[in-house]
Amino acid sequence: MSPILYAATGAVLVGIGVFGLLARTHLLRRILAFNVIGSGIFLAFGGLGSRGPGSGVDPVPQAIVITGIVVALAATALAVTLVTRLFEETGAVTLPGEHPAEGPDAS
Amino acid sequence: MTAALVFDLSLCLLIAAVALAAVLADDLFTAIVLFIVYGLLAAIAWVRLDAIDVALAEAAIGAGLTGLLLVGAAARLGGRGAPPAAGRTPWRLLGKAAPAALCVAAAAALVVLVLALPDDAPGLRPLVAETIAASGVTNPVTAVLLNFRGYDTLLETIVLAVALVGVWSLTPDRDWGSVPGARQHARPDGVLATFGRLLPALGLLVAAHLLWAGADAPGGAFQAGTVLAAVWLVVVMAGVLPAPATADTRVRLLLVAGPAAFLGFGAVGAAGGVFLGHPAGAAKATILAIETALTLSIAATLGLLVLGVPRRPA
Amino acid sequence: MILDIATLVLASAGVVFFIAGTLGLLRFPDVYARLHALTKADNLGLGLIALGLVLQAGNVWQALKIVLVWLLAIFAAATVSQLIARSALVQRSSSPAARDS
Numbered sequence: 001m002s003p004i005l006y007a008a009t010g011a012v013l014v015g016i017g018v019f020g021l022l023a024r025t026h027l028l029r030r031i032l033a034f035n036v037i038g039s040g041i042f043l044a045f046g047g048l049g050s051r052g053p054g055s056g057v058d059p060v061p062q063a064i065v066i067t068g069i070v071v072a073l074a075a076t077a078l079a080v081t082l083v084t085r086l087f088e089e090t091g092a093v094t095l096p097g098e099h100p101a102e103g104p105d106a107s
Numbered sequence: 108m109t110a111a112l113v114f115d116l117s118l119c120l121l122i123a124a125v126a127l128a129a130v131l132a133d134d135l136f137t138a139i140v141l142f143i144v145y146g147l148l149a150a151i152a153w154v155r156l157d158a159i160d161v162a163l164a165e166a167a168i169g170a171g172l173t174g175l176l177l178v179g180a181a182a183r184l185g186g187r188g189a190p191p192a193a194g195r196t197p198w199r200l201l202g203k204a205a206p207a208a209l210c211v212a213a214a215a216a217l218v219v220l221v222l223a224l225p226d227d228a229p230g231l232r233p234l235v236a237e238t239i240a241a242s243g244v245t246n247p248v249t250a251v252l253l254n255f256r257g258y259d260t261l262l263e264t265i266v267l268a269v270a271l272v273g274v275w276s277l278t279p280d281r282d283w284g285s286v287p288g289a290r291q292h293a294r295p296d297g298v299l300a301t302f303g304r305l306l307p308a309l310g311l312l313v314a315a316h317l318l319w320a321g322a323d324a325p326g327g328a329f330q331a332g333t334v335l336a337a338v339w340l341v342v343v344m345a346g347v348l349p350a351p352a353t354a355d356t357r358v359r360l361l362l363v364a365g366p367a368a369f370l371g372f373g374a375v376g377a378a379g380g381v382f383l384g385h386p387a388g389a390a391k392a393t394i395l396a397i398e399t400a401l402t403l404s405i406a407a408t409l410g411l412l413v414l415g416v417p418r419r420p421a
Numbered sequence: 422m423i424l425d426i427a428t429l430v431l432a433s434a435g436v437v438f439f440i441a442g443t444l445g446l447l448r449f450p451d452v453y454a455r456l457h458a459l460t461k462a463d464n465l466g467l468g469l470i471a472l473g474l475v476l477q478a479g480n481v482w483q484a485l486k487i488v489l490v491w492l493l494a495i496f497a498a499a500t501v502s503q504l505i506a507r508s509a510l511v512q513r514s515s516s517p518a519a520r521d522s
Contacts, residue, residue: 002115006152007221009119013126015214020130022206028135028180032142036126039149039169044221046156051228056157058230059247063256066164066248066329067263070405073168073176074270077412080180081274085416087184302500309493 003057007047013040025094027083031076038072115155122148135184139177146170159325160248163317167333168409175340175413183289243390244322252327253394257383261373264366264401267408271362275353278417284354288414293346303345310338318402322391328365328398332405339410353417358407365404369397424476431473438466452509460502464495 013036020033042065049061087093125148129141146169153162235247235255242250252260278285293299314334321327343350351358369383372393376384385393445458471491478484 002112003156004222005115005119006156008218009122009152011217011221012123012214014217015210016123016126016130018213019207019210022210023203024130026135028177028184029130029138032138032177033130035142035169035173036130036145039146039165040126042161042165043149043152044217046153046158046161048221048224048228049230050156050158051224051226052230052232057161058232059235059251060231060256062158062161062248063251064259065158065161066252067259069161069164069168070263070329071266073172073409074267074412076173077176077415078270078273080176081277081415084180084183085277093184298500298503302496305496309489313489313493 003047003050005047007044010040010042010044010047013037013043016040027086027093027095028080031079031083034079035072035076038068042068118148118152118155122152135181136178139174139181142177143170143174146174160246160327160330163325163330164333167330167337171337172333172409172413179413179415241387241390243385243392243394246321246323246325246327248325249321249327249394252329253397254385254390257369257373260401261366261369261383264369264404264408267405267412268362268366271408271412274412274415275417282417282419284352285417285420286350286352287411287417288343288350290419291344291346293344295346299345300347303342303347306341307338310334310341314338314402314406318398319395321398322395328401329405331398332402333409335402335406336409336413339406340413343410343414350414353411358411361407362404362411365397365401368400372397428473428476431469431476435466435469435473438462438469442466453506456502456506460498464498467491467494 017033017035017037017040020036021030024030024033045061046057046065049058050056052058083093122145125141125145129138129145132138132141147166150162150166150170153159153165235251238255239245239247239250242254244250244253293303314331317326317334318328318331319326321331342348372385373383376382376386379386439462442459442462445462446455449455449458468491471487474487475484478487
């Protein structure tokens with residue numbers, strides 16, 4: 001029962017992440033939402049990989065998820081650098097043409 | 108309802124709630140802190156799934172290094188991203204409600220699909236159990252990463268290196284080859300500096316242990332490399348050691364040492380018939396040699412990825 | 422059996438300290454009071470839980486690993502809470518608006 005519970009949670013996390021990606025315009029928030037989607041997929045993969053006989057997660061999904069976590073960090077680092085460079089060049093924290101729902105600074 | 112099921116249910120609800128709070132939080136810094144909390148809770152979920160290797164990677168990389176990257180970027184953007192002062196117009200509300208409804212529907216459909224999958228999936232467990240004796244290690248995850256699916260791991264380390272090339276390629280021309288990261292202001296006799304001098308002893312021990320234990324127990328090159336990277340970042344932030352110039356040849360050699368060792372052993376395997384194949388009888392030795400080189404390269408690449416674009420002269 | 426009971430008592434006491442610290446984090450008025458609640462309660466809470474787990478360790482090495490984890494956690498917590506307090510102090514002295522709140 002429990003592994004499927006975590007797989008279902010992963011599916012919910014994908015929904016939450018996609019909402020963040022669609023509804024937030026600040027680029028760092030979009031990167032954050034993208035990471036929520038990613039780890040939701042990993043959790044679903046892991047939960048589904050623990051079905052069947054034997055205990056624990058199938059080692060092949062485990063290894064692929066570890067690979068995925070590292071690749072997600074590499075993508076995040078590149079994306080974060082692109083955002084900071086965009087900010088340094090233009091002062092923008094959203095994509096051009098995007099409704100600036102979360103700017104400008106109030107704090 | 109057993110106690111374990113109650114715990115699993117509460118943990119799942121907590122994970123979803125914290126993820127939602129991280130996405131919805133008004134303040135950017137709050138959102139990032141919630142995301143780090145979310146990553147640590149996800150690591151506990153992996154422990155519950157009995158996937159300790161993944162839990163280590165999720166806590167160290169998914170929560171720790173990703174969180175550090177986001178905090179650093181938020182600081183660089185200097186408070187941009189506060190909530191709008193204007194009220195909620197009906198149009199804006201609709202603009203959020205439509206995607207929200209869509210995402211709820213999509214998540215519900217995914218949950219239904221996940222629950223509809225058959226329960227009796229044998230997966231690849233039997234195959235791994237059958238062949239693990241020949242892999243040279245007894246931790247099945249390490250066997251898959253470094254032996255059965257070694258090409259995945261080889262390409263992954265190359266992806267890491269390419270990401271770093273991508274980050275460095277965003278350097279303004281005048282700063283090319285200089286030192287990455289912000290200038291550190293830690294006082295040389297302060298608490299952080301003391302921590303930065305104490306941590307390496309303990310951190311190196313933990314990293315070496317994770318690397319060595321990875322053959323038979325949870326751990327391995329990625330977890331050890333991340334611990335090393337984190338220790339190095341603390342040392343740099345504490346001002347104990349300066350960050351190196353990215354033009355330094357030693358730095359660049361360190362970055363490619365892991366993939367190069369992997370490719371080198373792979374080529375030796377190709378001479379013996381199978382590319383990336385390990386010589387019979389010496390599989391454990393080659394795996395450990397590759398993992399040691401990989402650990403150093405992964406640590407250097409992750410650390411430099413977090414420090415980001417070179418921006419000040421050496 | 423006696424060891425199990427000791428572990429239960431120690432871990433429960435640790436959880437009580439964690440709850441107290443969390444309450445302080447949520448209810449106390451400013452950064453310094455919140456830090457005070459967190460560091461005092463969590464260090465003791467974690468220490469009690471670690472002590473409880475050491476009693477369950479199969480051998481000396483496992484026990485030493487738990488102690489090592491505990492040491493790392495308190496070192497990091499002490500450093501980080503000092504840094505947070507310092508940055509809160511710097512922020513307060515640099516913005517006159519924050520001094521009133």
